[in-house]
Amino acid sequence: MDDVLAAHVAELRRGTVVLACLCVLDEARYGYALLSTLESAGFEVDANTLYPLLRRLEKQGLLASEWNTEESRPRKFYVLTAAGREVRAALAHEWAALDHRVRTALEGSSR
Amino acid sequence: MTARTTTPPGTADDLVERYVHLVARHLPAAQRSDVADELRTSIWDSVDDRTGPAVEEAHRERAVREVLAEMGEPTRLSHAYAAAPRHLIGPRYFDDWWTTVRALIVTVVPLIVLIGVAADLGLDGASVGAAVGGAVWTGFNAAIHIAFWVTGVFWILERTGSPSAMEASRAEWGPDDLPELPRSRQVGVPDLVWGAGLMGLILAWLPWQHFRSPLDGPDGSPAPMLAPDLWASGWAWGLVGLLVVTMAFEIGKFVVGNWTRAVTVLSVLLDVVFAAFLIALVRTQDVVNPAVIAGLDDPGASRRLVGGIVLAVAGATAILGIVDAVRKHAAYRAMTDR
Numbered sequence: 001m002d003d004v005l006a007a008h009v010a011e012l013r014r015g016t017v018v019l020a021c022l023c024v025l026d027e028a029r030y031g032y033a034l035l036s037t038l039e040s041a042g043f044e045v046d047a048n049t050l051y052p053l054l055r056r057l058e059k060q061g062l063l064a065s066e067w068n069t070e071e072s073r074p075r076k077f078y079v080l081t082a083a084g085r086e087v088r089a090a091l092a093h094e095w096a097a098l099d100h101r102v103r104t105a106l107e108g109s110s111r
Numbered sequence: 112m113t114a115r116t117t118t119p120p121g122t123a124d125d126l127v128e129r130y131v132h133l134v135a136r137h138l139p140a141a142q143r144s145d146v147a148d149e150l151r152t153s154i155w156d157s158v159d160d161r162t163g164p165a166v167e168e169a170h171r172e173r174a175v176r177e178v179l180a181e182m183g184e185p186t187r188l189s190h191a192y193a194a195a196p197r198h199l200i201g202p203r204y205f206d207d208w209w210t211t212v213r214a215l216i217v218t219v220v221p222l223i224v225l226i227g228v229a230a231d232l233g234l235d236g237a238s239v240g241a242a243v244g245g246a247v248w249t250g251f252n253a254a255i256h257i258a259f260w261v262t263g264v265f266w267i268l269e270r271t272g273s274p275s276a277m278e279a280s281r282a283e284w285g286p287d288d289l290p291e292l293p294r295s296r297q298v299g300v301p302d303l304v305w306g307a308g309l310m311g312l313i314l315a316w317l318p319w320q321h322f323r324s325p326l327d328g329p330d331g332s333p334a335p336m337l338a339p340d341l342w343a344s345g346w347a348w349g350l351v352g353l354l355v356v357t358m359a360f361e362i363g364k365f366v367v368g369n370w371t372r373a374v375t376v377l378s379v380l381l382d383v384v385f386a387a388f389l390i391a392l393v394r395t396q397d398v399v400n401p402a403v404i405a406g407l408d409d410p411g412a413s414r415r416l417v418g419g420i421v422l423a424v425a426g427a428t429a430i431l432g433i434v435d436a437v438r439k440h441a442a443y444r445a446m447t448d449r
Binding site: 048059 | 153
């Protein structure tokens with residue numbers, strides 16, 4: 001039963017990773033810093049999921065990236081684009097609606 | 112997170128480089144160094160976060176091992192980066208690919224084998240064993256070619272992502288597009304291959320025994336097995352005609368798919384006509400070429416032997432064929448009445 005639950009929880013969280021990323025990228029961040037930010041915000045994301053995801057979001061035009069070579073270690077910084085902001089607003093709205101529907105359905109069934 | 116100004120050569124750096132290389136190796140060239148640089152930095156950031164400012168080598172190596180183990184198997188990470196499909200034929204085209212390969216192989220390969228056998232026997236005068244062996248080998252090669260080229264076409268489709276006609280028809284799908292339930296067939300591909308193939312083999316045998324006979328006449332030169340007079344008198348041509356009609360009937364039976372009344376009547380009629388023709392043939396004609404048996408002590412004995420065999424085979428084939436036809440027609444009636 002624990003395995004079943006874990007699989008469903010993982011499935012549920014997988015769908016929220018994109019929204020989580022978009023939520024914290026108003027300010028430009030590089031890969032590992034973003035991972036730490038998400039972790040401290042309570043989102044569990046694996047490094048091997050996040051790094052490829054950032055590139056996909058960039059390809060879709062939701063993020064823009066820039067290499068910063070001023071520090072000793074060159075880092076790629078990602079930041080939200082205008083399109084990314086729009087998608088984030090739509091996803092957040094969808095999230096709230098989903099939350100509302102789940103609550104309503106739960107209340108209905110507990111009565 | 113401390114900045115590392117120098118990366119001394121050692122096991123920890125080596126491990127990271129090996130990992131990054133494996134991930135980036137199969138990525139498109141344009142992406143490769145960019146992904147490698149970012150991944151390398153991310154790994155070291157994570158390592159630094161674990162070790163803190165301490166740079167003792169053993170400690171550092173342990174941290175690198177932890178980070179890499181968490182990142183997981185390199186090829187999986189590589190696939191996550193790669194946009195191009197990592198399969199030859201994906202789920203979108205798999206069914207179409209399989210249907211095409213199977214349909215081409217079951218239709219084209221038997222045809223090639225039959226034509227090959229007929230050509231080898233009739234034109235090149237090869238022995239039966241060599242002809243069948245050669246044709247089977249040709250058929251095998253044809254199957255490999257079909258599978259290879261069809262897969263190649265679907266490989267391109269998979270990569271170009273152009274919506275095929277099949278995909279378009281799926282997009283506009285509606286309940287009206289549902290096909291009828293498949294009719295149960297009594298006559299399948301094996302029946303067709305066996306029935307039409309046997310006729311083809313006999314048709315191929317006729318010119319072979321005439322022009323490339325393995326038997327010698329009295330003068331030592333090859334002599335036809337069947338009496339050449341049969342061609343002049345038209346009996347042999349009659350046999351060819353009956354074989355062609357039977358072959359056409361086998362194909363028609365396959366198209367109909369079931370032992371309907373018409374198929375059954377035609378089948379019984381053909382069985383009777385064929386048997387009657389063969390019986391009349393051996394009763395009235397010298398079937399065996401006199402030149403072949405002239406050297407034997409008792410030519411009459413072999414003539415009677417051949418005649419007897421033909422009579423027995425003709426009779427048995429006709430009776431078995433009629434019994435089979437009636438039995439299958441009864442099964443068809445039972446099936447359709449339900």
